[in-house]
Amino acid sequence: xxxxxxxxxxxxxxxxxxxxxxxxxxxxxxxxxxxxxxxxxxxxxxxxxxxxxxxxxxxxxxxxxxxxxxxxxxxxxxxxxxxxxxxxxxxxxxxxxxxxxxxxxxxxxxxxxxxxxxxxxxxxxxxxxxxxxxxxxxxxxxxxxxxxxxxxxxxxxxxxxxxxxxxxxxxxxxxxxxxxxxxxxxxxxxxxxxxxxxxxxxxxxxxxxxxxxxxxxxxxxxxxxxxxxxxxxxxxxxxxxxxxxxxxxxxxxxxxxxxxxxxxxxxxxxxxxxxxxxxxxxxxxxxxxxxxxxxxxxxxxxxxxxxxxxxxxxxxxxxxxxxxxxxxxxxxxxxxxxxxxxxxxxxxxxxxxxxxxxxxxxxxxxxxxxxxxxxxxxx
RNA sequence: GGAGAGUUGGCUGAGUGGUUAAAAGCAGCAGACUGUAAAUCUGCCGGGCUACGCCCUACGGAGGUUCGAACCCUCCACUCUCCA
Numbered sequence: 516x517x518x519x520x521x522x523x524x525x526x527x528x529x530x531x532x533x534x535x536x537x538x539x540x541x542x543x544x545x546x547x548x549x550x551x552x553x554x555x556x557x558x559x560x561x562x563x564x565x566x567x568x569x570x571x572x573x574x575x576x577x578x579x580x581x582x583x584x585x586x587x588x589x590x591x592x593x594x595x596x597x598x599x600x601x602x603x604x605x606x607x608x609x610x611x612x613x614x615x616x617x618x619x620x621x622x623x624x625x626x627x628x629x630x631x632x633x634x635x636x637x638x639x640x641x642x643x644x645x646x647x648x649x650x651x652x653x654x655x656x657x658x659x660x661x662x663x664x665x666x667x668x669x670x671x672x673x674x675x676x677x678x679x680x681x682x683x684x685x686x687x688x689x690x691x692x693x694x695x696x697x698x699x700x701x702x703x704x705x706x707x708x709x710x711x712x713x714x715x716x717x718x719x720x721x722x723x724x725x726x727x728x729x730x731x732x733x734x735x736x737x738x739x740x741x742x743x744x745x746x747x748x749x750x751x752x753x754x755x756x757x758x759x760x761x762x763x764x765x766x767x768x769x770x771x772x773x774x775x776x777x778x779x780x781x782x783x784x785x786x787x788x789x790x791x792x793x794x795x796x797x798x799x800x801x802x803x804x805x806x807x808x809x810x811x812x813x814x815x816x817x818x819x820x821x822x823x824x825x826x827x828x829x830x831x832x833x834x835x836x837x838x839x840x841x842x843x844x845x846x847x848x849x850x851x852x853x854x855x856x857x858x859x860x861x862x863x864x865x866x867x868x869x870x871x872x873x874x875x876x877x878x879x880x881x882x883x884x885x886x887x888x889x890x891x892x893x894x
Numbered sequence: 895g896g897a898g899a900g901u902u903g904g905c906u907g908a909g910u911g912g913u914u915a916a917a918a919g920c921a922g923c924a925g926a927c928u929g930u931a932a933a934u935c936u937g938c939c940g941g942g943c944u945a946c947g948c949c950c951u952a953c954g955g956a957g958g959u960u961c962g963a964a965c966c967c968u969c970c971a972c973u974c975u976c977c978a
Contacts, residue, residue, distance in 0.1 A: 520930050548929075586929045607931045633929080709929090740928040748928090769929035790930045797933050800926080813923070843933095851933050 516580060516788040517859050520550040521557070522573045524859070525793050526851035529574045535860045539827045541867040542860045546578035546630070548788045551623050552587035556606050556613070560623045568628025580631040580788070583620045583662070585709070586737070586769070589638040597637060599654070617661035625667050625703055632704040633735065634662035639713055641742040648713035655711045656725045663729055667703045705732035707766060713738060714747050716754050723758040733764035733786075740769045749778060756783035773802055773865055774889055777882050780869050792862045796854035799843050802861040806889050810854065815840040828860035829853075 517524045517532070524532050524547060536542035549569055554560065566572050569579055588595055588602045595604035601616025617635040624632035635658050639651040708731035712718030726734055736755055739748050752767060756779075759765045766786035767779050776787050792802065799811045803823035808815075810822075818836035826832075830839070830853040842850035865885075872881035 516929095518930065525930075526933075550930080553930085582929050587931095590929090591931070638929080735929080737929070745928095766929090771928045775928070787929095789928050790932095791928050794930060794932070794934085795927060798927065798935085799933095809925080811924090846933070848933070854933095 516546050516548045516786065517544050517862075518788055518790045518793060519547045519573075520790075521553045522549055522569050524855070526797060526848075526855040527859075531852065531856065532575075532859075534829070535856050535863070536828045537832065539864075542828055542863050544577070544859065544863060546580060547575065549579050549581045549627065549629060550584070550587065551581050551620055551627070552584035552591075552615070554581075554627060555584070555615075555623050556608055560626050564626040564628075568626075570628060578630040579628075580707075581624045581627060581629040581633065581704075582768075583624065583633040583635040583709075584615050585620075585633075585636040586638050588615060589640070590741075597654075599657075601635075602637075617658045618665040621662050621665040621706070622667075629704050631733070632662075632666075632706050634659045634706060634708050634731070636709040636711060636737055638738050638741065639711065641714070643713060645713075645715050645718070648711075648715060649718055652711045652713075652718055652722050655709065656722070659708050659726055659729060659731075663706060663708075663731065666706055707731055707733040707735050707764075709735045709737040709768070710755060710759075711738045712751075714743055714751060716751070719751055719755045720758060723755055727758075727760050731763065733766055734759050735766040735768050735786075736784075737768045739767070740771055745775075749782070752779060752782045752784065759783070773862070774886060776862070776865065777869065777885055780873075780878070781882055792858035793855050796858040797851045799850075799854065801839075801854060802858055804861075804888065810836065810839050810850075811843050812840075822857055823861070826857065826860060826864065828857050830857040830860070 519525075532547070533543060535544075554563060554569070563569060563572055569581075570576060588597075588604050591604070591607050595602055601614055601619065603612065603614055605612055615635065620635040621632060636655040637651050637658070639648050643651070708726040708729055710719065710722045710726050712720075712722040723734075736752065736759075739751060748770075752770075756765060756767075764785045765783060766788075767784040769789060770776070770779060770787055771789050772791060775789075779787060795801070799809050801808055801810055801822060804825040805823075815836045818840075820836055821831045822834075822836055822839060823831050834853060839850065839853055841847075842853065868881065868885075869878065872878040
């Protein structure tokens with residue numbers, strides 16, 4: 516899932532995002548991420564609802580998953596106070612006071628009209644003690660139950676998308692049975708629970724059990740890639756993923772590098788989101804079939820070849836490395852556009868290949884080949 | 895013709911006796927980026943070494959004062975401004 520925090524995959528128009536490649540339909544994202552925290556502060560949920568929800572707002576007919584704001588409250592480190600009811604915090608934009616709780620977060624996500632909402636969780640910092648993480652995890656569990664209870668049973672009135680009906684599958688009937696996703700109409704969002712527990716395996720196990728027992732549409736592993744060593748992250752993923760329900764999507768939040776995705780899939784993960792492809796694109800770090808490269812390097816100054824000969828995106832099929840370097844070095848806006856188009860394409864292409872490999876029962880060898888290619892020195 | 899200001903490392907530009915191989919910015923060369931306060935941040939950036947230290951060359955040129963000069967003095971060269 517490309518990340519589009521403020522209802523925008525940075526550097527790209529919605530149309531550009533839909534047309535990353537003139538040739539390949541694979542290179543076209545089916546879902547993007549939005550962020551409750553950022554959108555509630557600006558432009559505000561009232562406005563978004565009034566304007567028909569995020570889909571209509573950004574002219575995006577495909578799926579949207581919204582982060583609940585829990586992670587931002589943790590990572591922005593502005594003045595905040597976590598209590599049982601929710602979190603008091605100050606806007607990083609103007610310092611104004613705000614409050615997020617399971618109820619308010621779900622309300623906002625529903626009114627934004629997203630397809631998948633995330634439970635409101637607390638993301639503990641790396642380095643906290645077992646006792647501290649346990650306390651935080653238990654709060655996340657209580658908040659998970661409240662998030663689920665806060666989900667509207669009737670679909671939001673203002674959210675009608677012209678070509679919708681592509682929401683998440685698995686319409687597990689709930690009490691009341693009114694949360695039915697009607698064809699052509701965006702219903703209430705699906706809701707994913709989030710597993711926490713820091714780097715402690717016993718806590719992760721308990722968290723998986725608690726979250727899996729609730730009536731979520733999918734389960735996410737949260738609280739990772741927050742500064743812990745990579746090995747520690749994968750110890751948690753390798754341990755937790757197999758414990759997750761087999762009949763629900765599994766989402767590893769905030770991860771990661773191309774290698775991380777492949778390793779995550781190996782562990783049993785279905786979904787990922789990460790700012791890496793888009794942010795790195797804007798800082799000149801590009802992913803290719805032969806490993807990562809920095810387009811500003813002098814060695815690309817006269818390189819007339821395509822960025823990645825194996826890629827069919829707009830960037831790789833129309834301009835040279837030399838031109839991309841020139842744009843970057845000159846600070847041209849087009850550099851961010853071309854680079855973002857490519858990096859997202861690379862990630863989408865990678866996941867497409869992963870799906871094919873799984874379908875043809877050859878994922879293990881695919882993984883081995885891919886990891887060796889990526890670690891090879893870029894020419 | 896007269897009066898004044900200036901010449902600093904690739905560029906712009908601080909510095910006016912020692913802590914100056916010389917601020918800062920730019921350019922250049924690398925690196926980082928993992929549920930996006932990021933078109934951002936970090937490092938290197940005269941040369942050479944048997945490098946956590948030493949040597950050489952450097953603030954227009956030449957000479958001088960001084961224990962010590964980019965900084966003070968003399969002459970020369972060049973640039974700019976103003977007045978006739």
